Amino acid sequence: MAIPLLEYAPLSQNNRVAGYEVPGDExxxxxxxxxxxxxxxxxxxxxxxxRQIFFHAFESDRERFLESQLRSGQITVREFIRGLALSNTFTGSFYNLNSNYRFVEHCVQRILGRDVYSEREKIAWSIVVATKGRAGFINDLLNSDEYLENFGDTIVPYQRRRVLPSGASELPFNIKSPRYDEYYRAKLGFPQIIWQTIVRRYTPPDKQPKAGDPALFASMAQSINPTGNPPQQISPYNIDYEKAVPYRRR
Structure with a gap:
């Protein structure tokens, strides 16, 4: 017998109200x-x-068979999203390298287009992952009333509330929710601290030399290292002034 989904609710009543934003870049x-x-x-x-499911797909990550089915009309956009969420790329990049709670957060953001309401929602969906498996959890998200009301069978999921009520812009999911959990980030060895022995100096653009500035040719002039001819040491007593002075001959 399957365990029913644990009930959860938004922490704020504002989440129940449809957003009203003036159209803009966000x-x-x-x-x-x-x-x-x-x-x-x-x-x-x-x-x-x-972009919504993988954030970025390399050539080896693309699902050519699913693309072909979508182009020929054999599957809907919702079925295409289901195939991407159950693909080996999404499994290896998100499911295998995160806990069930973090995996639930990623899927809710990418499939439902919003952040999780609370820790209670994470627990509720993580129970579904534990009882129905990864495929059953993905199917429940795609078959939920929230998904069907907002995206249906024809719309690609997107981040629904990029503009907050205060007027500030919410960060994209891929920026505020890294792909790897803290445990796996430490296990993979990043972020790494790199110590530099050479001090790098920063010169503002307005103080950098422009074309024709003599400072650009200073190093070149120093690299030439020219050597001049030493002056000749001639004694005035060895000069025959009578023969050295030119005169006109008849």
Whole structure:
């Protein structure tokens, strides 16, 4: 018998109210198969899905079979997102290198497009991961009412609240939630402290020499190291002035 999902609620009533923001640069761009005009639009939609789930997909990380099914209309965008979340790349980069709590946080951010409400929500979904497995947890997120109401079968998930009520912009998920947990970051050996014995000096751009500045040629002039000719040591007693003075001959 499956354990029912533990009940959880937002910590603030503001999370229940739909956001009202003036459109600007921080508003997310919505990629949907409902308004595709060309094959390029579908390419952009696929790239947006990779950015949302993987943050970045190398050539070896791309799911060509899923892309082919999406292009031919055999699967929906929701099924494409399901395939990416269950892929070997997402499993090896997020599931294998994080605890269940951190994995739940990553999936809620990338699939539902928001932060977890509280620790109680992390615990609730981590129980689902422990009882139903990774695939059952992903399926429950994609089949939830929250996902269907906001994205449905045609819209790529996105970070829904980039603009906070105070007017400040919320950081993207990939910046404030690193891929690796603290334990695995320490195990992999980063961040590393690098000691430098050479002191690097910083010169402001306004004080850097411009083209034609003699300072740019100082090192070149010093590297030439020219040597002049020593003066001749001639005694005035050895000079025959009568023969040295020119005169006109008839």
């Amino acid at each position: 508003q997310p761009r919505i990629f949907s198969t409902d308004n595709l005009l060309s094959a390029t639009d579908l390419d952009n939609l696929i790239e947006a899905a990779y």
